[in-house]
Amino acid sequence: MVVDDESSNVRVVARIRPLSKTELERKSVEAIVSMSSLEKSLNTGYQPTTDPELLQVKVPDGQKRWFELDAVFDKNSSQEEVYIRCGARHAVRENIFKGFNCTVLAYGQTGAGKTFSMGTAVHGVTVTENDGMIPRCCVDLFDCIKEKCDGNAKVELSYLEIYNEEIRDLLAEEEKPLKIRETLDGGVYVSGQEDRVVLSPIDIGKLMEEAAKKRVVAATAMNAVSSRSHAICTLKISGVVESADGSDKFSSKLTLVDLAGSERIKKTGAQGGRAKEGININKGLFILGQVVSALSERGKGGKLKRKPPFRDSKLTRLLQDSLGGNSRTIMLACVSPAAYNIDESINTLRYATSARNIKNSATRNLVKNISPEEAAKLQRENQLMKQQVKELQETVKRLMDQNTTAGSFAVSDDEASVHSVATAPLTGPEAANDHSKHVHDLEKEVESLKKEVLAAKSDVRKSASASAIELPALKVQIAQMTEELEQAEGLAAENEELRLELADAKADAESARLAAAKLSDIMDKLKELKEDEIDKKRIEYNHMKKEEAWVSFVFQMLNNHKEQMTRLHEDFDLVLRIVESPAMMSVPGNKPRRNLWNAISGNSDEQVHDPELRQQLLRDHVNFFCNKMREIENEIKAESHSLKQIRDGIKKDREKLQGDIGMTEFVRESLRKDDTDLLQQLTEMLIGPIKVHTDP
Ligand SMILES: Nc1ncnc2c1ncn2[C@@H]1O[C@H](COP(=O)(O)OP(=O)(O)OP(=O)(O)O)[C@@H](O)[C@H]1O
Numbered sequence: 146m147v148v149d150d151e152s153s154n155v156r157v158v159a160r161i162r163p164l165s166k167t168e169l170e171r172k173s174v175e176a177i178v179s180m181s182s183l184e185k186s187l188n189t190g191y192q193p194t195t196d197p198e199l200l201q202v203k204v205p206d207g208q209k210r211w212f213e214l215d216a217v218f219d220k221n222s223s224q225e226e227v228y229i230r231c232g233a234r235h236a237v238r239e240n241i242f243k244g245f246n247c248t249v250l251a252y253g254q255t256g257a258g259k260t261f262s263m264g265t266a267v268h269g270v271t272v273t274e275n276d277g278m279i280p281r282c283c284v285d286l287f288d289c290i291k292e293k294c295d296g297n298a299k300v301e302l303s304y305l306e307i308y309n310e311e312i313r314d315l316l317a318e319e320e321k322p323l324k325i326r327e328t329l330d331g332g333v334y335v336s337g338q339e340d341r342v343v344l345s346p347i348d349i350g351k352l353m354e355e356a357a358k359k360r361v362v363a364a365t366a367m368n369a370v371s372s373r374s375h376a377i378c379t380l381k382i383s384g385v386v387e388s389a390d391g392s393d394k395f396s397s398k399l400t401l402v403d404l405a406g407s408e409r410i411k412k413t414g415a416q417g418g419r420a421k422e423g424i425n426i427n428k429g430l431f432i433l434g435q436v437v438s439a440l441s442e443r444g445k446g447g448k449l450k451r452k453p454p455f456r457d458s459k460l461t462r463l464l465q466d467s468l469g470g471n472s473r474t475i476m477l478a479c480v481s482p483a484a485y486n487i488d489e490s491i492n493t494l495r496y497a498t499s500a501r502n503i504k505n506s507a508t509r510n511l512v513k514n515i516s517p518e519e520a521a522k523l524q525r526e527n528q529l530m531k532q533q534v535k536e537l538q539e540t541v542k543r544l545m546d547q548n549t550t551a552g553s554f555a556v557s558d559d560e561a562s563v564h565s566v567a568t569a570p571l572t573g574p575e576a577a578n579d580h581s582k583h584v585h586d587l588e589k590e591v592e593s594l595k596k597e598v599l600a601a602k603s604d605v606r607k608s609a610s611a612s613a614i615e616l617p618a619l620k621v622q623i624a625q626m627t628e629e630l631e632q633a634e635g636l637a638a639e640n641e642e643l644r645l646e647l648a649d650a651k652a653d654a655e656s657a658r659l660a661a662a663k664l665s666d667i668m669d670k671l672k673e674l675k676e677d678e679i680d681k682k683r684i685e686y687n688h689m690k691k692e693e694a695w696v697s698f699v700f701q702m703l704n705n706h707k708e709q710m711t712r713l714h715e716d717f718d719l720v721l722r723i724v725e726s727p728a729m730m731s732v733p734g735n736k737p738r739r740n741l742w743n744a745i746s747g748n749s750d751e752q753v754h755d756p757e758l759r760q761q762l763l764r765d766h767v768n769f770f771c772n773k774m775r776e777i778e779n780e781i782k783a784e785s786h787s788l789k790q791i792r793d794g795i796k797k798d799r800e801k802l803q804g805d806i807g808m809t810e811f812v813r814e815s816l817r818k819d820d821t822d823l824l825q826q827l828t829e830m831l832i833g834p835i836k837v838h839t840d841p
Pocket residue numbers: 161162163165220253254255256257258259260261262368370371372373404405406407479
C-alpha cells in the first residue's frame with residue numbers, strides 16, 4: 146500500500162552502504178544484506194509503500210537474524226531511490242503543504258553513511274545524482290511552492306549544532322547563548338536562534354555552506370571526515386494553498402537531522418578532546434535510545450508505560466516534537482555491511498525496530514477557508530517581504546561588485562584582503578579605506594534593516610499563529626493534565642490496595658510465627674514427656690527385677706530351711722529308733738546308720754547299748770532339735786517381715802508409677818489435640834479454609 150497522510154507511526158528505513166576501503170583492506174565480509182525484492186522500485190517508480198521489507202544479518206556464530214523495517218536500501222540504491230522510497234519526498238511535497246511538521250533523521254554508527262545520505266548544501270536549482278536528502282528536500286520544496294502557492298510562501302532557515310551538550314547557532318555571526326524554551330502546546334523552540342529568510346534552494350545552499358565551515362568535523366580511525374556534533378537544519382514554511390473549497394493558510398516545519406555517529410572510543414582511536422566528544426555523542430545518543438524505547442512501549446489503553454526522558458539531553462529536548470509529538474517522522478538507520486561492525490549494526494537495527502512502534506500525533510497547522518481578503522493580504526505581505534529581501538540581496542551584491550571592481554576589501558577572506566591592499570590600484574590606500582568603510586557601514590545598515598523587517602514579520606506571524614494555536618493548545622494541555630490527574634488517582638488507589646494487602650500479609654505472617662512458636666513448644670513438651678515416660682518405665686523394670694530377685698531369694702531360703710528341717714527330722718527319727726532299739730545298729734548292711742550315730746553322738750557302737758547314755762543322747766537331741774527349730778522359726782519370721790516391707794514399698798512405688806503414667810497419657814492426649822488444632826489453623830492459613838464434607 147502506498148504511504149498516505151493518515152499513518153502516524155514513525156517510518157523507519159535502513160540503508161546498508163557498500164564496504165569501505167578500510168573494510169575491504171581488512172578483508173571484512175558482508176554480513177548484512179537486504180532481502181527486499183528488486184521489482185519494488187521498478188514497478189512503483191520508487192513510490193513509498195507501507196509493506197515492510199526485511200534485512201538479514203549473519204551473526205558470527207553462523208546464525209541469521211532478520212529485521213523488519215518500512216524499507217531497506219542496499220549498496221546499489223541510489224540517492225534518489227532512498228529519498229523517494231523512505232517517504233521524504235512525499236513529506237515535502239504533500240505533508241508540508243497540508244500543515245504537518247515533518248522530520249527526517251539519520252542515525253547510526255560513525256562512518257555508516259549518515260552525512261552521505263542526508264547530504265549537505267544545495268549547489269543549484271536542480272539536484273545531481275549524488276545529492277542527498279537535504280538538497281533534494283530544498284529543491285522539491287521550492288518547486289512545490291511554485292506549483293502550489295504560486296511561488297508565494299515564506300521559508301525561513303535555521304541551522305543548529307549540538308556539540309558537547311551545548312547548542313550552537315551555525316548561522317549566527319557571533320556566538321551567543323541559546324536556550325531551549327517551551328510553547329504553550331508543549332512544543333519546544335530555541336530562543337535567540339537566527340531564522341534566515343530564504344528565497345531559493347541556492348540561498349539555502351549558500352547559508353549551509355557557510356555554516357558547514359563552522360561545524361565540528363575531525364578525522365578518526367573510523368571516518369576521515371567524522372561529524373563530531375549533531376546537526377539540526379530546520380525550514381519553517383508558511384503560506385496559502387488553493388484547495389477545492391477555497392484558500393487554506395498553512396504553517397509547517399521541516400526538520401532535517403544529521404546525528405553524530407555512535408562510536409566505540411577504542412575503535413575510533415579517539416583521545417583527549419576527541420574522546421570527550423565521543424563520550425558526549427554516545428551520551429546524547431544513549432538518552433535518545435531511552436526515549437525511543439520508552440515511546441515504543443505502551444501498556445493497556447495505549448498509554449506509555451514510562452515517561453520518556455526527553456529532558457535528560459539537549460538532543461532529545463530538541464527532537465521532542467519529532468519523536469512522539471507533533472510531526473511526521475522518518476528515521477534513516479545507516480549501517481555498515483561489514484562483519485567487523487556487526488555489533489554496532491545490530492544495535493542500530495534493534496533501535497530502529499523499536500522506533501517503528503512510536504506513534505506520533507501530528508496535527509495540521511492549517512486554517513481552512515480563509516477569506517479571499519486575508520489570502521490576498523498574506524500573499525501581498527509575502528511578496529513584499531520577498532521583494533525587500535531581493536532588493537537587499539541585490540544591494541549587497543552591487544556593493545560587493547563595486548568593491549571588487551574598485552579593488553576594495555569586499556572579499557571577506559583575510560588573505561584576499563591583504564592581497565587587495567597590497568595591489569590596490571590608482572585610488573590609493575586612503576580612498577580604498579574610505580570606500581571600504583562606507584561599504585561596511587552600508588552592509589551593516591542593510592543587515593540591521595533586514596533584521597528589523599524579519600523581526601516585524603516574525604512578530605506579526607507569531608502573534609497571529611499564537612492566537613490561532615492558543616486555544617487548541619490550552620485544550621490539549623488541559624486534556625493532558627486531566628489524564629495525568631486520572632493516572633495519579635489510579636496510582637493512589639492502587640497504592641492503598643497494595644498497602645492493605647501488605648498489612649494483611651504482615652498479620653498473616655505474625656500469626657503464622659506465633660502458631661509455629663506454639664507448635665515447637667508443644668513438640669518440646671511432648672519430647673520431655675516421652676523422656677519422662679521412658680525413665681518411669683526403666684524404674685518400673687528395675688523394681689520388677691528387684692522383686693523377682695527377692696522372691697527367688699526367699700524361695701531359696703525356704704528351700705534351705707525345708708532341707709534343714711528334713712535333715713533334722715531324719716536325725717531325730719534315727720536317734721529315736723536307736724534309742725528305742727539299739728539292736729538295729731548291729732543289723733548287717735546298717736553301716737551308714739552306725740556311721741551317722743557315731744557322727745551324732747561321738748560315741749562308739751558299743752556305747753549304744755548303755756540306756757543311760759541313750760537317754761542322755763535323746764535329751765540332747767530333743768534340745769538341739771527344739772533350738773534349731775526356734776532358730777529357723779526366727780529366721781523365717783525376720784525374713785518374712787523384711788519381705789513384707791519390701792513388697793509394701795514396691796506396691797507403693799507401682800501405684801505411684803501408675804498414677805504418673807495415667808497423668809502423662811492425659812497430658813499427651815490434650816497436647817495431641819492442641820497440636821491437631823494448630824496444624825489445621827496453619828494449613829488453613831496457607832491454603833484457605835478446609836471444607837468438611839457432610840453427607841446430605
Ligand atoms: N551509500 C554509500 N555509497 C557510497 N559511499 C558511501 C555510502 N555511504 C557512505 N559512504 C562513504 O562512507 C564514508 C563515511 O560516510 P559518512 O561520512 O556519511 O558517515 P557518517 O555516518 O556521517 O559518519 P560520522 O558519524 O562519523 O560523521 C564516506 O566516505 C562516504 O562517502
